[in-house]
Amino acid sequence: MERRTIGAGALSVGAVGLGCMPMTWAYNGSRQRGDESLRAAHRALDLGTTLLDTADMYGPFTNELLLGRVLRERRDEAFVSTKVGLLVGEQHIVANGRPGYVRRACDASLRRLGTEVIDLYQLHRADPEVPVEETWGAMAELVAAGKVRALGFCAVGARGGRRSAGGLHDGTLRQLRRVQQVFPVSAVEAELSVWSPEALESLLPWCAARDIGFLAAMPLGNGFLTGTLTPGEGFEPDDLRARHPRFTAEMMAANQPIVVGLRRIAARHGKNVTPAQVALAWVLAQGRHVVPVPGAKRERWVAENSAADRLRLTARDLAEIAELPRALGSWD
Numbered sequence: 126m127e128r129r130t131i132g133a134g135a136l137s138v139g140a141v142g143l144g145c146m147p148m149t150w151a152y153n154g155s156r157q158r159g160d161e162s163l164r165a166a167h168r169a170l171d172l173g174t175t176l177l178d179t180a181d182m183y184g185p186f187t188n189e190l191l192l193g194r195v196l197r198e199r200r201d202e203a204f205v206s207t208k209v210g211l212l213v214g215e216q217h218i219v220a221n222g223r224p225g226y227v228r229r230a231c232d233a234s235l236r237r238l239g240t241e242v243i244d245l246y247q248l249h250r251a252d253p254e255v256p257v258e259e260t261w262g263a264m265a266e267l268v269a270a271g272k273v274r275a276l277g278f279c280a281v282g283a284r285g286g287r288r289s290a291g292g293l294h295d296g297t298l299r300q301l302r303r304v305q306q307v308f309p310v311s312a313v314e315a316e317l318s319v320w321s322p323e324a325l326e327s328l329l330p331w332c333a334a335r336d337i338g339f340l341a342a343m344p345l346g347n348g349f350l351t352g353t354l355t356p357g358e359g360f361e362p363d364d365l366r367a368r369h370p371r372f373t374a375e376m377m378a379a380n381q382p383i384v385v386g387l388r389r390i391a392a393r394h395g396k397n398v399t400p401a402q403v404a405l406a407w408v409l410a411q412g413r414h415v416v417p418v419p420g421a422k423r424e425r426w427v428a429e430n431s432a433a434d435r436l437r438l439t440a441r442d443l444a445e446i447a448e449l450p451r452a453l454g455s456w457d
C-alpha cells in the first residue's frame with residue numbers, strides 16, 4: 126500500500142487507515158464479535174494499513190482493549206491513534222478537558238492498549254468549560270513525558286456550528302489557531318466523504334498549508350456510500366444511524382442517486398470495483414496529506430477498502446462526483 130506522511134513530525138502511515146469504532150460501538154451492535162474484529166484488524170495490517178483509529182469512549186473502553194490484543198502481537202507494524210476528552214454516561218456523553226483528567230485518561234489508555242506510547246493522541250472534543258490551551262498544554266506534557274508521539278485535534282462534532290453564521294468549521298479553525306500557539310497539531314480528524322465534502326472548503330486547505338495530516342472520518346458515509354444499505358431496512362435502536370437524519374427511509378431513498386453515481390463509476394473501472402472503493406479513492410484524491418479511516422469490523426470490508434489505494438480516479442470520474450446531487454437530510 127502507498128504510504129502517506131502526516132504532520133510536521135513526518136509520521137508515515139499506510140494511505141488507507143482502519144477505523145476501529147464499529148468493532149465495539151456505533152453500528153450493528155448484534156454483529157460485534159471480538160474474533161471477527163481481531164481478524165479484520167490483522168488483515169488490515171497484513172495489507173499495509175498501519176493507522177488504527179480508536180478512542181477511549183468507543184465501548185466505552187472495549188475498543189482500546191480489543192486493539193490491545195492486536196498490539197500485543199504486532200505493535201511495531203501499527204500506528205495507534207486514540208482520543209481523549211469525552212466521557213460516556215448513562216444517557217449522554219460529556220466533555221472533560223481538565224488537565225488532571227487528561228493525564229489519568231492517557232495512563233488508562235496506555236494500560237488498555239498495552240503499549241508504552243500512543244503514536245497520535247487526539248482531543249476528541251474541546252471542553253467548553255476549560256480553555257482549550259489548558260487541555261492542549263496537558264496533552265503536550267504527555268509528549269514531553271514520552272507517553273505520546275504527536276497530537277491530533279478532532280472536528281467531527283462541528284455540525285452544530287452550521288446554525289451560526291459562517292462556515293461549518295469556523296469554530297474549529299479558531300480553536301486550532303489557539304492550540305497551535307501551545308504545541309504543534311500533527312493531524313486533524315473530521316468528516317470527509319462524497320456526501321459530506323464541507324471540510325474541503327477551509328479545513329483541508331488549512332491543514333495542507335501547514336503540513337498537518339487530515340484523517341477523514343466517516344469516509345463511507347456511515348456505510349451508505351457502499352451501496353449495501355437498503356432504504357427502510359431499519360437499524361438496531363442503539364445504532365447511531367437510527368437517529369441520523371440521513372438514514373430515515375425517506376432520506377435514504379432520496380439519496381440513492383449518489384450511490385447510483387458511485388456504482389456507475391465503479392463499473393467503468395472493472396466488475397470487481399465497488400462503490401465503497403470509489404468513495405475512498407475520492408477521499409484519497411483530495412490531497413497527499415489525507416488518510417481515510419473507513420470503519421469496519423469485517424475482514425471482507427477491510428480487504429475491499431485497503432484495495433482502494435490502487436484505484437486511480439480519472440478527471441471524468443472526479444467531475445461526475447462533483448456533479449452528484451447534494452445529500453439530503455441535515456442535522457440543522
Ligand SMILES: NC(=O)c1ccc[n+]([C@@H]2O[C@H](COP(=O)([O-])OP(=O)(O)OC[C@H]3O[C@@H](n4cnc5c(N)ncnc54)[C@H](OP(=O)(O)O)[C@@H]3O)[C@@H](O)[C@H]2O)c1
Pocket residue numbers: 143144145146147151152153156178179249279280281282314315341342343344345346347348349351353401418419420421422423425426427429430
Ligand atoms: N474523531 C471523531 O470524533 C470521529 C467520529 C466518527 C468517526 N471517527 C472515526 O472514523 C472512522 C470511520 O467512521 P465510521 O466508522 O463512523 O463510518 P464509515 O467509515 O463511513 O462507515 C462505517 C460503516 O461502513 C461499513 N463498511 C465498511 N466498509 C464497507 C464495505 N467495503 N462495504 C460495505 N460496508 C462497509 C461498516 O460496516 P461494519 O460495521 O459491518 O463493519 C460500518 O457500518 C471510525 O471508525 C472512527 O475511527 C472519528
